[in-house]
Amino acid sequence: MFGRCCCLQPEDGHEQVFHTATPMEFPPAGERKSLQVPPDFSIRSVDSSATPGAGYISLSEEQKAREMTKLQHMIRDFVMEFLQGVFLDAVLEDGTLVPCRCVMDSKLSVLMLQVHSTTRTVDLTSIQEICSGNELKDLQVTTPLDEHCVTLVMADDRCVSFKFPDKQGREHFATCMKVLRLALD
16 A cells, blocks of 8 residues: 655566556545545645745744644544545646545554555654655656645655645645654654
């Protein structure tokens, strides 16, 4: 299911993200639970067009407390969605998208990914990088990725990429996954 994203597969020289298989019964597209982005989520990322150093603002203690509460609620909602399972669009080597059912275990340490009849698990501690936006330019991959993609890079240089409908969805997923990954350290 995962391909090497920082080097090519030695067998055939091609990156493989998901092996194609006989399609499994997934709910129809309109009935699949997708990731919900909070309406008040704002993007503060490396894609910011602000000048260097201008992205930092000083918050009062009250503002910090509000931001922390907002982040905690966002992570809680994200976790609840992933415990139940959500469908994300996984990016294949040729750029086509396939529905991928993503479920997290109750300990929030393992992510199960299911595409067609192939299921793989990702131990969150094996994730070394979560790349999105401009960070994707640093990855040496053959898979066509754009500003709506997020790539999870594992310790063994394997990776899996997801594409989101917009930058807000991309950053919501990347932010929440980074917080969960950091929480395991």
